[in-house]
Amino acid sequence: MKILVTGGAGYIGSHMVKSLGEKGVHDIVVYDNLSTGNKDSLLFGRLVVGDLADMQALESLFKIERFDVVIHFAAHIVVDESVRNPIKYYRNNFVNALNLIEACTAHRVSRFIFSSTAAVYGIPAEVPVTEDALLLPINPYGASKLMVEQALRDVSLSTDLRYVALRYFNVAGADPLSRIGQRYKEATHLITLSLRTALGLREELNIFGTDYDTPDGTCIRDYIHVDDLITAHMLALDYLSEGNKSRVFNCGYGHGYSVREVVEKVKQVTGVDFRVNGTSRRAGDPPSLIADSSRIRNELGWRPAHDDLDYIIRTAWQWEKRLHIKE
Numbered sequence: 001m002k003i004l005v006t007g008g009a010g011y012i013g014s015h016m017v018k019s020l021g022e023k024g025v026h027d028i029v030v031y032d033n034l035s036t037g038n039k040d041s042l043l044f045g046r047l048v049v050g051d052l053a054d055m056q057a058l059e060s061l062f063k064i065e066r067f068d069v070v071i072h073f074a075a076h077i078v079v080d081e082s083v084r085n086p087i088k089y090y091r092n093n094f095v096n097a098l099n100l101i102e103a104c105t106a107h108r109v110s111r112f113i114f115s116s117t118a119a120v121y122g123i124p125a126e127v128p129v130t131e132d133a134l135l136l137p138i139n140p141y142g143a144s145k146l147m148v149e150q151a152l153r154d155v156s157l158s159t160d161l162r163y164v165a166l167r168y169f170n171v172a173g174a175d176p177l178s179r180i181g182q183r184y185k186e187a188t189h190l191i192t193l194s195l196r197t198a199l200g201l202r203e204e205l206n207i208f209g210t211d212y213d214t215p216d217g218t219c220i221r222d223y224i225h226v227d228d229l230i231t232a233h234m235l236a237l238d239y240l241s242e243g244n245k246s247r248v249f250n251c252g253y254g255h256g257y258s259v260r261e262v263v264e265k266v267k268q269v270t271g272v273d274f275r276v277n278g279t280s281r282r283a284g285d286p287p288s289l290i291a292d293s294s295r296i297r298n299e300l301g302w303r304p305a306h307d308d309l310d311y312i313i314r315t316a317w318q319w320e321k322r323l324h325i326k327e
Contacts, residue, residue: 001025001026001027001068001069001241002026002027002029002065002066002067002068002069003020003026003027003028003029003067003068003069003070003071004029004030004031004061004065004067004069004070004071005017005020005028005029005030005031005045005071005073006030006031006032006052006070006071006072006073006074006100007031007032007037007072007073007074007075007115008028008030008031008032008037008042008045008047008071008073009030009032009034009037009038009039009041009042009047010032010036010037010041010073010074010183011171011180011181011182011183011184011226012073012115012168012171012226012229012230013030013032013037013071013073013074014037014038014041014042014043014180015175015180015226015227015229015230016071016073016230016233017030017042017043017044017045018043018044018175018179018180018230019227019230019231019233019234020044020045020234021043021044021045022044028044028045028046029045029046029048029061029065029067030042030045030046030047030048031048031050031052031061031074032047032048032049032050032074033049033050033051033052033074034049036183036184037183038183041180041183043179043180048061051096052074052092052096052097052099052100053091053092053095053096053099055099055103058099058100058103059103059106061103062103062104062106062107062109063107066107067104067107067109068109068111069109069111069112069113069237069240069241070100070104070109070111070112070113071112071113071115071233071237072097072100072112072113072114072115073115074092074096075092075093075097075115075144075145076088076089076092076093076141077117077141078141078188079119079139079141079142079188079282079283079284079285080139080188080282080283080284080285082139082140082141082144082284083139083140083283083284084283086140089140089141089144090140090143090144090147092144093141093144093145093147093148094144094147094148094151097114097148097151098148098151101148101151101152101155101161104161105155105159105161108160109161110160110161110162111161111162111163111237111240111241112152112161112162112163112164112240113163113164113166113233113236113237113240114148114149114152114163114164114165114166115166115168116145116146116148116149116165116166116167116168116248117141117142117145117167117168118167118168118169118222118250118252118289118291119137119139119141119142119145120135120137120142120145120146120149120167121133121134121135121136121137121142121167121286121289122134122135122136122137122138122142122286123136123138123286123287124286124289127288127289127290128222128252128254128290128291128292129250129289129290129291129292130250130292130294130295131167131248131249131250131292131295138284138286139283139284140284141284142284148165149165149248152165152246153246156246162240162244162245162246163240163246164236164239164240164246164247164248164249165247165248165249166229166232166233166236166248166249166251167248167249167250167251167291168224168229168251168252169221169222169223169224169250169251169252169253169289169290169291170189170190170221170222170223170224170252170289171223171224171225171226171229172189172191172192172223172224172225172226172312172313172316173191173225173226173227173306173311173312173313173315173316174226174315174316174318174319175226175227175315175319176227176315178315178318178319178322180319181315181316181319181320181323182316182319183323190221190259190262190263191223191262191266191312191313191316192316192320193205194262194263194266194274195266195270195313195316195317195320196320196324197274197275198266198267198270198272198274198317199320199321199324201324203275204274204275204276204277205263205274205275205276205277206276206277206278206279207259207260207263207276207277207278207279208279208280208281208282208285209279209280209281209282209285210278211281212281212287212288213287214258214287214288215258216258216260216261218258218259218260219258219259219285219286219287219288220256220257220258220259220287220288220289220290221256221257221259221262221288221289221290222252222253222254222255222256222289222290222291223253223256223257223262223309223312224251224252224253224304225304225306225307225308225311225312225315227305227306228251228253228304228305228306228307229251231302231304231305232249232251232296232300232302235296235300235301235302236249236300239299239300247299249293249295249296249299249300250291250292250293250295250296251291251293251296252290252291252293253291253293253304253307254290254291254292254293255290256288256289256290257309262309262313263276265309265310265313266313266317269310269313269314269317270317
């Protein structure tokens with residue numbers, strides 16, 4: 001198949017390109033504006049540098065390439081930034097996704113895989129949370145992703161477009177061979193920040209909120225290794241290629257760790273007892289988010305291979321050491 005991967009030079013997108021490329025049978029085109037992505041994260045595929053806001057560039061790309069499938073990763077992802085600057089998030093995450101969906105329908109692309117988020121649930125009434133839970137995002141990041149899901153649903157009812165929306169929980173870890181991983185200079189993910197503190201790149205690690213209604217007062221999250229997430233995408237690709245209907249799936253392991261538990265595990269893995277500072281809550285953070293992943297396990301046969309916090313952190317640690325020694 002000829003596959004377009006938007007945001008394919010970023011963290012999760014580059015792992016998707018790696019997995020597709022290792023199959024050796026697909027023609028992969030990456031469309032990325034390189035605002036947070038990196039050319040040298042691409043192990044396979046052809047890079048087209050461009051922005052989803054540029055409708056003329058999109059039209060030209062789709063006309064020339066004639067894609068079979070679009071896998072959409074490109075988005076802004078920082079929750080507290082979305083609270084401070086919601087217009088930036090609605091414009092990039094929703095309006096630009098709508099541009100992409102419009103190009104798909106205009107050029108008869110019938111298969112679309114969307115990188116959604118558990119942030120669409122807001123503060124769920126029940127945890128673990130199922131795909132049928134109320135969708136009540138509490139920050140513009142989650143709201144912007146939900147708007148794309150709603151657009152995909154409505155467009156799919158009036159066109160031939162079929163989609164899978166994958167609601168990610170907390171993605172972490174890196175390629176076990178340390179070829180690719182998180183490259184964000186201004187990282188916001190807990191595991192990455194903890195590892196960079198262990199490396200001495202930061203003086204201390206801030207914990208945002210120690211008074212949540214959780215056993216140790218810090219937020220609880222469901223951490224999923226990036227390679228298991230990519231396996232879910234590959235299964236979604238097969239699912240759509242077999243002619244199945246549009247579907248939404250959670251991507252998480254079904255259990256969580258608190259911020260303090262993750263920090264202690266990072267200290268154990270790295271052997272570094274770095275300084276940790278408890279501070280005020282961050283805007284837009286729910287106390288606990290854990291996936292009920294029964295649907296993707298039962299319907300797609302997803303069987304995660306790396307449900308192990310130690311493994312997640314070790315692969316990220318090896319990557320961070322390689323990344324910062326090189327730079």
